Amino acid sequence: MNRYLVPLAVFVVLVVLFRIGLEHDPHLVPSPLVDKPAPVFTLPDLRNTSASINLSALRGQAFLLNVWASWCVECRNEQPVLMELAQKRKVPIYGLNYKDNRAEAIQWLDHYGDPYVKSAFDQSGRVGIDFGVYGVPETFVVDREGIIRYKHIGPVTPEVVNDILLPLLSKLEHPST
Amino acid sequence: MIPELGHFALILALCMAVIQSFFPIAGAARGNVAWMSLARPAARAQLVFLLIAFGALAHAFLVNDFSVVYVARNSNSLLPMIYRISAVWGAHEGSLLLWVVILGLWTVAVTIFSEPLPEQFVARVLGVMGLISTGFLLFMLLTSNPFLRDAFPPADGADLNPLLQDPGLIIHPPMLYTGYVGFSVAFGFAIAALLGGRLDMAWARWSRPWTVMAWVFLTIGIALGSWWAYYELGWGGWWFWDPVENASFMPWLTGTALIHSLAATEKRGVFKNWTVLLAICAFSLSLLGTFMVRSGVLTSVHAFANDPARGIFILILLGIVIGGSLILYAWRAPGTLISSSYGLFSREMFLLVNSTLLTVAMGAVLLGTIYPLIIETLGGKVSVGAPYFNSVFIPLMAPLVIVLGIGAWSRWKADEWNRLWQHLRFAVFGSIIIGILLAAMLSGPGALRTALGVALACWIILSTTTLFYSRMHSGPDLIKTLKTQPRGFYGMCLAHIGFAVTIIGLVVTSNYSTDLHKRMKPGDKAELAGYTFELAEIRTIPGPNYQATEALFRISRSGKHVTELHTQKRTYSVRGMPMTEAGIGPGLTRDLYVSLGEPLGDGDWSVRLYYKPFVRWLWLGALLMASGGLLAVTDRRYRQVRLQATDPQEVIDGGAAIKS
Numbered sequence: 001m002n003r004y005l006v007p008l009a010v011f012v013v014l015v016v017l018f019r020i021g022l023e024h025d026p027h028l029v030p031s032p033l034v035d036k037p038a039p040v041f042t043l044p045d046l047r048n049t050s051a052s053i054n055l056s057a058l059r060g061q062a063f064l065l066n067v068w069a070s071w072c073v074e075c076r077n078e079q080p081v082l083m084e085l086a087q088k089r090k091v092p093i094y095g096l097n098y099k100d101n102r103a104e105a106i107q108w109l110d111h112y113g114d115p116y117v118k119s120a121f122d123q124s125g126r127v128g129i130d131f132g133v134y135g136v137p138e139t140f141v142v143d144r145e146g147i148i149r150y151k152h153i154g155p156v157t158p159e160v161v162n163d164i165l166l167p168l169l170s171k172l173e174h175p176s177t
Numbered sequence: 178m179i180p181e182l183g184h185f186a187l188i189l190a191l192c193m194a195v196i197q198s199f200f201p202i203a204g205a206a207r208g209n210v211a212w213m214s215l216a217r218p219a220a221r222a223q224l225v226f227l228l229i230a231f232g233a234l235a236h237a238f239l240v241n242d243f244s245v246v247y248v249a250r251n252s253n254s255l256l257p258m259i260y261r262i263s264a265v266w267g268a269h270e271g272s273l274l275l276w277v278v279i280l281g282l283w284t285v286a287v288t289i290f291s292e293p294l295p296e297q298f299v300a301r302v303l304g305v306m307g308l309i310s311t312g313f314l315l316f317m318l319l320t321s322n323p324f325l326r327d328a329f330p331p332a333d334g335a336d337l338n339p340l341l342q343d344p345g346l347i348i349h350p351p352m353l354y355t356g357y358v359g360f361s362v363a364f365g366f367a368i369a370a371l372l373g374g375r376l377d378m379a380w381a382r383w384s385r386p387w388t389v390m391a392w393v394f395l396t397i398g399i400a401l402g403s404w405w406a407y408y409e410l411g412w413g414g415w416w417f418w419d420p421v422e423n424a425s426f427m428p429w430l431t432g433t434a435l436i437h438s439l440a441a442t443e444k445r446g447v448f449k450n451w452t453v454l455l456a457i458c459a460f461s462l463s464l465l466g467t468f469m470v471r472s473g474v475l476t477s478v479h480a481f482a483n484d485p486a487r488g489i490f491i492l493i494l495l496g497i498v499i500g501g502s503l504i505l506y507a508w509r510a511p512g513t514l515i516s517s518s519y520g521l522f523s524r525e526m527f528l529l530v531n532s533t534l535l536t537v538a539m540g541a542v543l544l545g546t547i548y549p550l551i552i553e554t555l556g557g558k559v560s561v562g563a564p565y566f567n568s569v570f571i572p573l574m575a576p577l578v579i580v581l582g583i584g585a586w587s588r589w590k591a592d593e594w595n596r597l598w599q600h601l602r603f604a605v606f607g608s609i610i611i612g613i614l615l616a617a618m619l620s621g622p623g624a625l626r627t628a629l630g631v632a633l634a635c636w637i638i639l640s641t642t643t644l645f646y647s648r649m650h651s652g653p654d655l656i657k658t659l660k661t662q663p664r665g666f667y668g669m670c671l672a673h674i675g676f677a678v679t680i681i682g683l684v685v686t687s688n689y690s691t692d693l694h695k696r697m698k699p700g701d702k703a704e705l706a707g708y709t710f711e712l713a714e715i716r717t718i719p720g721p722n723y724q725a726t727e728a729l730f731r732i733s734r735s736g737k738h739v740t741e742l743h744t745q746k747r748t749y750s751v752r753g754m755p756m757t758e759a760g761i762g763p764g765l766t767r768d769l770y771v772s773l774g775e776p777l778g779d780g781d782w783s784v785r786l787y788y789k790p791f792v793r794w795l796w797l798g799a800l801l802m803a804s805g806g807l808l809a810v811t812d813r814r815y816r817q818v819r820l821q822a823t824d825p826q827e828v829i830d831g832g833a834a835i836k837s
Contacts, residue, residue: 004510007454008503015496021550022488050778123775124757
């Protein structure tokens with residue numbers, strides 16, 4: 001009879017897994033893109049219609065890529081944190097304005113603050129798909145070689161900046177230490 | 178008023194489902210004929226109430242009744258009529274209703290076509306299907322009622338997700354669900370056989386047409402889903418190993434294994450326990466798919482709204498249905514008698530290898546799908562992508578293909594290597610030569626893989642056509658032989674050729690697709706794979722519930738005009754969501770695919786151009802597989818089932834087996 005119990009045993013293990021899985025937030029699963037080259041894109045600049053932003057031109061320095069949108073409520077809470085980080089001038093922050101309306105996005109930046117060197121305007125979300133974005137906001141740490149080193153899902157908090165982003169960035173800037 | 182009627186009909190359907198499950202199963206256990214005879218009328222009445230509920234929801238969509246929360250969330254007064262109908266199953270609650278309606282349709286089909294089967298057996302089958310329906314109706318009424326009203330209805334609805342506003346999506350979910358839910362019949366037959374202790378060849382013969390029919394729908398449903406992703410998501414991908422896709426692919430793999438294993442059980446009475454386990458697994462995986470898509474336990478591009486309360490409910494339901502059936506299996510299966518033996522080198526053996534390989538492949542997909550969960554439980558975080566599935570799944574398919582060619586030629590019980598070699602050497606050498614020639618002719622990094630894949634596909638085609646040819650020449654009169662061959666044989670040949678066609682499409686398009694990402698303005702030209710793509714003009718076009726910018730491409734090859742393609746970038750007004758409508762020039766050996774990206778200023782646009790060789794073969798092959806299945810279902814043998822089963826001797830045998 002024992003071998004006939006194997007399917008049942010497998011199923012019980014599955015149920016236990018699913019039960020535990022229900023408690024967790026699947027959105028915390030990291031991107032498969034971590035430690036892979038950032039997808040290359042060329043997108044129009046949000047504020048300057050005639051200019052475009054090319055990701056490969058940003059190589060040579062580590063930077064943050066923050067995915068945001070004017071329709072995103074969580075982004076409002078995140079903006080002061082990013083503003084403070086930008087004022088420290090430790091790392092350039094680029095924005096990826098995801099599935100948004102240009103006029104509303106600019107207005108939103110004027111109201112909540114613009115921490116970005118530049119924001120790329122990804123109206124269709126096509127680049128967002130390349131980056132595996134499934135919830136806004138998300139923040140990517142890209143190193144000087146153009147490799148994604150970390151992905152944070154959800155709003156960046158002061159704790160995330162101090163405990164994860166800044167230590168990681170200083171390690172990326174001084175790889176020997 | 179009408180939504181309340183729908184709600185009420187749903188409650189009545191639940192009552193019918195309870196009657197349909199309790200009385201027939203209890204009646205079968207106690208030998209109470211009156212209780213058993215309730216099964217058929219209860220099942221039919223349940224379907225009537227379900228159809229009323231479905232009609233009520235469809236009516237709410239048609240008349241834009243935005244006081245119904247579900248309608249307000251998924252429709253809009255500007256939504257075209259056809260999408261108001263498909264919006265009925267466009268989100269969680271409505272698609273559950275569709276699920277139950279389809280279960281009702283399958284159940285009533287069983288009540289009609291099971292007349293000749295023993296009453297006790299039919300009562301158990303219908304009872305088990307009624308139990309499943311009870312669970313799902315309870316789930317719907319308690320956690321996901323589509324008829325809930327809003328006291329303060331919005332002036333207009335939030336519109337259907339633009340991704341779902343597409344002709345492919347009108348038929349994709351019903352097809353897929355018909356396939357999924359169809360396995361409930363094979364499941365019902367399996368449980369009834371286990372309950373009655375009657376796991377015999379007749380059981381396999383009865384289940385076979387039902388299983389194949391469900392498999393046909395599932396095949397079409399998966400192919401439609403892949404085709405939809407290809408043209409609607411706008412970047413030319415056709416399979417992503419997404420949890421939701423895997424959820425439909427796992428029952429398909431198990432169903433394929435089940436079809437082949439049933440053949441051996443029906444013809445030779447072997448692998449009864451294995452077959453019954455596959456029948457339980459196929460439906461369990463369908464239920465598991467439903468759970469994974471709706472509970473939010475895994476992330477996916479097309480996940481439904483997540484709600485942990487729903488997750489717990491489906492998990493309990495799963496535990497009862499699957500856990501219960503596996504306990505029954507563990508209890509009853511060991512007593513099964515093995516009625517015949519077979520040699521190491523026989524068709525039985527090849528079919529066993531086939532269903533084992535398919536099951537292992539299913540296990541690999543299951544592991545990949547839930548691996549993130551396992552790791553998470555252990556405290557880590559990981560996500561599994563296409564590289565895992567490709568590197569695990571594809572190596573399992575190669576031996577499967579090789580066994581397929583030999584198995585179709587081999588004889589039941591015992592065969593000789595010499596005889597098989599005599600027949601198969603042509604196909605062996607033919608496919609090896611084609612492979613070597615291709616490897617020599619092709620260039621590029623994927624040349625070896627393509628040559629190997631095409632050679633394997635040729636192996637299937639050559640071994641199947643030689644088998645077909647030799648069968649046709651087995652008698653003196655060709656026409657007579659053509660007529661006397663069972664349809665099951667034709668169906669098998671067609672489905673196997675279809676599998677080969679899909680393999681060719683898969684390897685060629687994965688290894689030789691090329692694409693170009695360019696900045697273009699009207700008048701610009703670009704070269705890709707020998708074709709010249711000219712962006713002729715860009716214009717604005719208003720749609721019913723969106724605004725579109727359309728680009729017209731003229732495509733030529735060495736100066737000769739080939740085709741014109743239109744690609745649109747739409748912004749749906751209500752959700753403000755942009756969508757790309759790709760322009761596709763279909764062809765048997767290649768697709769040309771253009772999709773319009775972003776405006777880059779100065780009249781420039783970013784544009785993606787793709788050349789996709791043999792991509793149509795993927796879906797053409799699936800269509801052939803499904804047609805093969807349909808042919809097999811119409812085999813004369815299954816119509817004879819009724820005559821044989823009404824044979825008094827068999828009924829007596831059946832009765833005796835049930836009592837024992």
